[in-house]
Structure formats: structure tokens, C-alpha cells
Amino acid sequence: MLRFSTALLLFMCSLSAVAQNEISASSLFLKPGEPVPQECQQAAQLFAHLAAIYPHPKSGWHFVIVCDDNSWDAVMQKMGLVDGLTHYGETEIDRRITLFRGRKLIHPDTGVSPEFIVAHELAHIMLHSRNEQIVDLTARKWVENFRNPIVQSKGPSNY
Numbered sequence: 811m812l813r814f815s816t817a818l819l820l821f822m823c824s825l826s827a828v829a830q831n832e833i834s835a836s837s838l839f840l841k842p843g844e845p846v847p848q849e850c851q852q853a854a855q856l857f858a859h860l861a862a863i864y865p866h867p868k869s870g871w872h873f874v875i876v877c878d879d880n881s882w883d884a885v886m887q888k889m890g891l892v893d894g895l896t897h898y899g900e901t902e903i904d905r906r907i908t909l910f911r912g913r914k915l916i917h918p919d920t921g922v923s924p925e926f927i928v929a930h931e932l933a934h935i936m937l938h939s940r941n942e943q944i945v946d947l948t949a950r951k952w953v954e955n956f957r958n959p960i961v962q963s964k965g966p967s968n969y
């Protein structure tokens with residue numbers, strides 16, 4: 811269903827890794843050898859930080875931060891995902907690749923936190939699910955649990 815082509819990503823640069831996964835930054839509007847824009851590096855670092863917090867695959871997954879919105883729109887068009895909805899990330903389970911809209915990690919929309927964007931795509935991966943409702947529920951749980959960790963009581967408990 812995904813016709814995303816890596817050839818579309820004229821520029822790709824390996825930035826860092828979460829465990830044995832690959833994280834790249836990509837833009838259609840950078841020439842080879844041009845440095846990754848600072849904001850895109852920030853987005854990749856933020857992703858790596860958040861991905862380490864939530865459940866994530868141990869190895870073999872390729873995460874791509876699509877740097878700018880023009881590149882993102884082009885990728886969405888290529889993937890046939892121009893449907894009037896706002897897309898913040900896309901996971902192609904069979905190809906073990908997840909794309910993130912880098913700009914929205916750094917300049918989040920109201921109500922769509924970077925934490926949630928990352929958790930949502932990771933939930934697709936970890937649940938092996940394309941069911942948006944189940945994935946959404948799981949991602950919300952992960953984000954909430956991290957923000958309000960259950961305080962370990964040292965006293966007697968009811969459990």
C-alpha cells in the first residue's frame with residue numbers, strides 16, 4: 811500500500827541510533843554535502859530522546875525525519891496519502907520504516923504533542939497494528955504513564 815521510494819529522498823544523513831535502529835534526516839531540498847538544517851537535527855534528537863522513553867523495536871527499524879513540510883507533502887503525495895487529513899507520521903510495518911514530519915516535532919500543533927506523535931508511530935510498530943483507534947489508545951496510555959508514573963508505595967498496599 812505504501813509506494814514510498816527511498817530514491818525520493820535525495821538527501822539522507824544518518825544521525826544517530828536508538829539501540830540498533832537507524833535514524834535518518836531527509837529533505838528533497840538539500841544538495842548532497844549540505845549540512846542538515848539545525849531544526850531538523852533538533853527534530854531527530856528529540857525523536858531519539860522520546861523513542862528511548864517509550865517501547866520501541868530493539869533493532870532493524872529505519873526511522874526517517876522528513877525535515878521540512880515541502881518534502882513531507884511530496885512524500886505524502888508519492889504515498890497516495892493526500893486525503894485532507896493532517897499526517898504527522900507514517901509507519902510502513904512490512905518495510906520496517908517510519909517517517910516523521912520533522913517540523914511538527916519542533917513546532918507542534920495544539921493538542922498534538924511530539925510525545926504523542928512519536929508514541930503513536932511506535933505503537934503501530936510494537937502492536938504490529940494498523941488499527942488507528944487501538945494505536946491511539948495505547949499511545950495515550952504510554953504518554954500518560956510517563957508523565958504521571960505510578961508512585962511506588964513502600965507501605966502496605968491493597969494489591
Ligand SMILES: [Zn+2]
Nearest residue numbers: 930934942945
Ligand atoms: Zn496511525
